[in-house]
Amino acid sequence: MKALVAAATMMLAAPAMAAEKPACDRSCLEGFMTAYLGAIVAHDPARIHAVPNVKYTENQALVPIGEGLWKSLRAIGTYRILASDIRNQQIAFMGNAQIASGWTMLTVRLRIQDGRISEIEAIAPGAAASAGTFDLSSGAGKLTLARPAFATALRPEERRDRSQIIQAADLHYVGIERGNGDIVPFDNDCIKVENGIQLIRNPAFPSPGVSPSGKPVPNFTAMSCRDQFNTHIWDTDTITDRRYPVVDEERGIVVAFAMYNQYVKGPCANVVDYGTICPKQTTKPYSLAMAEAFKVRGGFIEEVESIFTVLPVLMERGVW
Numbered sequence: 001m002k003a004l005v006a007a008a009t010m011m012l013a014a015p016a017m018a019a020e021k022p023a024c025d026r027s028c029l030e031g032f033m034t035a036y037l038g039a040i041v042a043h044d045p046a047r048i049h050a051v052p053n054v055k056y057t058e059n060q061a062l063v064p065i066g067e068g069l070w071k072s073l074r075a076i077g078t079y080r081i082l083a084s085d086i087r088n089q090q091i092a093f094m095g096n097a098q099i100a101s102g103w104t105m106l107t108v109r110l111r112i113q114d115g116r117i118s119e120i121e122a123i124a125p126g127a128a129a130s131a132g133t134f135d136l137s138s139g140a141g142k143l144t145l146a147r148p149a150f151a152t153a154l155r156p157e158e159r160r161d162r163s164q165i166i167q168a169a170d171l172h173y174v175g176i177e178r179g180n181g182d183i184v185p186f187d188n189d190c191i192k193v194e195n196g197i198q199l200i201r202n203p204a205f206p207s208p209g210v211s212p213s214g215k216p217v218p219n220f221t222a223m224s225c226r227d228q229f230n231t232h233i234w235d236t237d238t239i240t241d242r243r244y245p246v247v248d249e250e251r252g253i254v255v256a257f258a259m260y261n262q263y264v265k266g267p268c269a270n271v272v273d274y275g276t277i278c279p280k281q282t283t284k285p286y287s288l289a290m291a292e293a294f295k296v297r298g299g300f301i302e303e304v305e306s307i308f309t310v311l312p313v314l315m316e317r318g319v320w
Helices: 002-019 026-041 162-178 225-230
Strands: 050-058 073-085 090-099 102-113 116-123 186-194 238-248 253-262 269-271 275-277 286-297 300-310
Touching: 026 073, 026 090, 026 102, 026 116, 073 102, 073 253, 090 238, 090 286, 102 238, 102 300, 116 286, 116 300, 162 238, 162 253, 162 286, 162 300, 186 225
Parallel strands: 050 116, 186 300
Antiparallel strands: 073 090, 073 238, 090 102, 102 116, 238 253, 253 286, 269 275, 286 300
């Protein structure tokens, strides 16, 4: 009788034990991303291990697997940032890529469940310049290697828990909307790169915008992260639909997704100690579908990598 009870217990326990799969570690998550990028370059959806109803979006639009980038992507460049969230079983890639029309930037987020991809989210601006942006051929096509900080593990004393890393990134958005860089935990040497071009501490890149009075516009891209925010140059904008699905605690990276809405609060900004600055031409409000990786060391933001695309209309919420 005892033997029969024991056998029955084992039979009942077996399905539960079989259903439990070990979590994907960093190497496993990176393997999924490598395989996915290889499959999309090969234009072969059959090569990915995905659930039948996998959700796939490009630039906040639902796209069938096999369409969109699956047809246009030709190569992945050497500029690569990876953030692996072992606890949340997600991984994000940010880097440069070649499509049919030229070089562009690319963000891909994958979610892994039971050994298969259940979510795919991509943001790719495209190679051509569009309203409010700049020619990506001047940035993406020339990138070689990402800054080393993104691939470097933090020392134990430099690490913070998930909530603190996310809070640092969220304060970045609060600081934009409030025109207050002092509330953002910026490292003094913070650098921000947007669509492959450094837009902080880069005096060689001219700031857009004009003054109605015709006087020279300050070079905001030459400023530090904190000082740029404090000018109130972004007072015309809002950031909505903020999400933080990927947190790499070992490396201190959080990858945020958001809708950045330009000129929704007005067509011009009132810059501190300067006056009014407006776009070069009348511009209706519009949104950017944006992904940003924040490197947080010791609680301070030292690197920001931003990839975004301009959407044709104001769209303050995405599909996620």
